[in-house]
Amino acid sequence: MRDVVITGIGIVSCAGEGLDAHLAALSGVPNTDAETFAPHPVHPATALEWDRQIPKKSDQRQMEAWQRLGCYAAGLALDSAGVKEDAELKGRMQLIVSAGGGERDYAVDGQILAGLRTAEDPGVFLNERLMGDLRPTLFLAQLSNLLAGNISIVHGVTGGSRTFMGEESSGVDAIRIARERIASGQDDIFLVGGAYNAERPDVLLIYEMGGFLWKRPYQPVWSRPADGGGMILGSAACFLVLESREHAAARGATPLAALAGVASDRSRRQSGSVEQALHGLSRELKGKPDVVISGATGLRGITEEEQAALRDVAPGAAVHATGDVIGHAMEAQAPASVALAAGLIANGTASDALVTSIGHWRGEGALRLTKA
Template identity: 30%
Template sequence: MHRTEVVITGLGAITPLGRDVESTWSALLAGESGIRGGVLPSHQDTGLPDIVAGTMAIDPAELLLPVQARRLDRSQQAALVAAAEAWADAGTPRVDADRLASVIGTGIGGVRTLLKEHDVLETAGKRRVSPRTVPMLMPNAAAALISIEYGARAGAYTPVSACSSGAEAIALGARLIRAGEAEVVIAGGTEAAITPITVAGFVQAQALSRYSVEPASASRPFAADRTGFVLSEGAAVVVLESAEHATARGAHVHAVLAGVGIAADAHHITAPAADGSGQISAMRKALAQARLAPENISHINAHATGTPVGDVAEAHAIREVFGRATVTAPKAALGHLFGAAGAIEALMAVLSVKHGVIPPTRNLTTAGVDPDIDLDLVADRRDAPQEAVLSNSFGFGGQNVSLIIASARNHALHRPC
């Protein structure tokens, strides 16, 4: 009796660090930052300050046909761009449409369209509101559009679980394959929600970074002087396949999705459980599914947004499961992509095991590391074999997802149950 293994054969992304996977990965390894200033002008009527944020390195509309781009919200544009790269990278798989699914997570969907068209209604009346408003704002549109683009009839799913949406989409894709409902899944996350209202909400919640020395220094996971996260946008998509399907078509396998763990805190709508129970459970479930021990994990890609409370809570949960583990935090360079965060960081974990390198965590040197964070933090790039990487994504609502990405070189693709 054998378990269906899930492999990753395609990668696609558009992020604050780059227009695609290669440029994003190169910039991350080089220690560059995708955080920019002056993203939203100050507004005297609202009291909003100038902020720093991680806008996409290129307008996704420039990578689509003009007529197509005009009909899509920015979040949908980003998802289609990332999916096209991932599908091409996977070698444009030939698969029965009824065995192909689309799973794209998002935190909020087409909020830019919603706000824009509401302004049109208020200033110009209902006749000026776009007839495409609803399909451009609905959260499931990215998954639906990708389903239409690639003829995916096994289902189009949209996990909406705040910061864990992208990781949950990948986890759901793996479940569909292991349940025999699909052989190939286009999975990932997308977000484009840098708007005055979202900024105002996070400012009022005291969640955004207040570090103002320079934009590139604003996102400071685990640093002693961290004050909050930096809002970012973008999309990341992977192509998942059953190992049997990938082998049969001679696909190039980047890595193996060895284990997934999902758990809920059932505690508070924004704050993590003080004892870390939900995060600990997600990590242990992922290890159990992968049939790996904590010592088999080469490093951990932390959720680590840069909030004072959240980083400490995650560090304590990691130490409970792994001890003083080796940890990196890509949000220091990328910012927090919310619905896309878990997907882009899973993609970074894939490249880590494929190339044998741990990306650096920016901004750990100016004021030092929080003494409550007793982990082996990677401040500078490390080149070493990475047999398996655990990637964490923890969302508002206490929704926790952990993914384990294992090397395709040494991970058995057909293990006994």
């Protein structure tokens, strides 16, 4: 099996643009918008000069916010890896994207929700309105694989692409599949990552209906369960360039960190299942971490279980929550956490890092990074 290394990172969020800004934000308080979607705070994406990574205005106009964020972060990752101008290399570079769907027609959604309250047969009413009111072209514009298509078009990454959906777990599995394909010798280099736009009434409505959102002024992830718990969503995108150690050496690239292992699980979420899953995933990775980058949500129950597990599997390690840097970015959470861990290893702060991803509803993942 070949070693897999990280040679490029592109990340944007409320903390700013680039890895250095995000490492600096580990010790600060994240930028929060508590007014636009009150009572739900969100972590808004920083203002970006889109032309720097998406030169054509026509490309920018046809992308929704999550696609622009992802396309921009992908460009930063290619720059970071030193491959932006290498058309031959990008022509065989594989692409894996973790993303959800696009934005909805808010006017239609509002009309349907209002009508459901008085509908004689809510099921029939809902089906009729969905079939009659939603434009097929709207669905085409929402497809998650359009982000992969836009990255291919704008940046010329055309070796082949895959798109994973499934909230937090899709980010873990996107990285896992890329790593396994490189380690096994099937491919040499991947661009892998995700994007998420939290500044949307429709997603806030969905998660609020499930009882998942935090509705008070900002508090750190680990302190929220004591007050009922909840997520603060964040707009963010992160892409990583992964390649075999031999491939990186052949082109003279300096790795930031090695991706030593990725493990994932899907427990039934009974009491204690998250803690048990993390113990099992940690044993599978066989690390002795001196730093933990946690994708914890801040939800009551699973957050305390993760804390308990981390005390066992990473005793004495410094623990940071990605949610306290960028908010909770769903599909982009695991790539962003890996980026932070790689940065801490690259600057000498850590030598062995554990990254966790506990989905708000389902899905557990863990990743191990070491010195390159």
